[in-house]
Amino acid sequence: MLLIHCPYCEEDRSELEFRWAGEAHIARPDNIAAISDEEFAEYFFLRNNEKGLTYERWRHIHGCGRFFNAARDTVSDKFLMTYKAGLPKQPIPAETKAEAIAEEKTVETWEQMEGDAR
Template sequence: MFYIYCPYCKEHREEEEFHAKGQAHIARPADPDACTDEEWGEYLYFRKNPRGLHHEMWVHATGCRKFFNVTRDTQTYEIKEVYKMGERPSIVAQDQNPTAAKQA
């Protein structure tokens, strides 16, 4: 078991009080009605699942019930930082795919 810091309650609580809700910082399409089925499907279903640093959205389900973001190492489960919705992370997860880095 590990503890997670809630930036709203301002205390560390047991992990059972929280639920991961997926990748953070997903931008909703500006005009959903103008999206193709493929674009809308990309937005709804396709997420990054990197090995290493990853920005995730979590909810304090049995506490304040507010959503917040976490930068977590998916290999070690270590939480690097916790920050409120609307804030930017101070630790930026880089693309872990070396092929993509070579193409950029």
């Protein structure tokens, strides 16, 4: 079970208090009524679902109730950082990054293991 740092409560809390809320930094277009079908599809339907470093939203629904952003490595499940909603996409701190990259090489995942079973 994940341990998630809530940037509003300024504390690590159990995943049980949180709810995942999809990819982060997808702003609702100001002129939404005027955008093209393609732009709407891009905004509403299409998600990257990236493996590795991903920016996502969480809500501390059973805590302070706030939505916030997180940078998480979906391979290791490690949170690289969390930050308040409304802030622009934050760069990953250098030291965290090095650690994350080191881990990428070392952590065995189910996919990697099963991937060997070609």
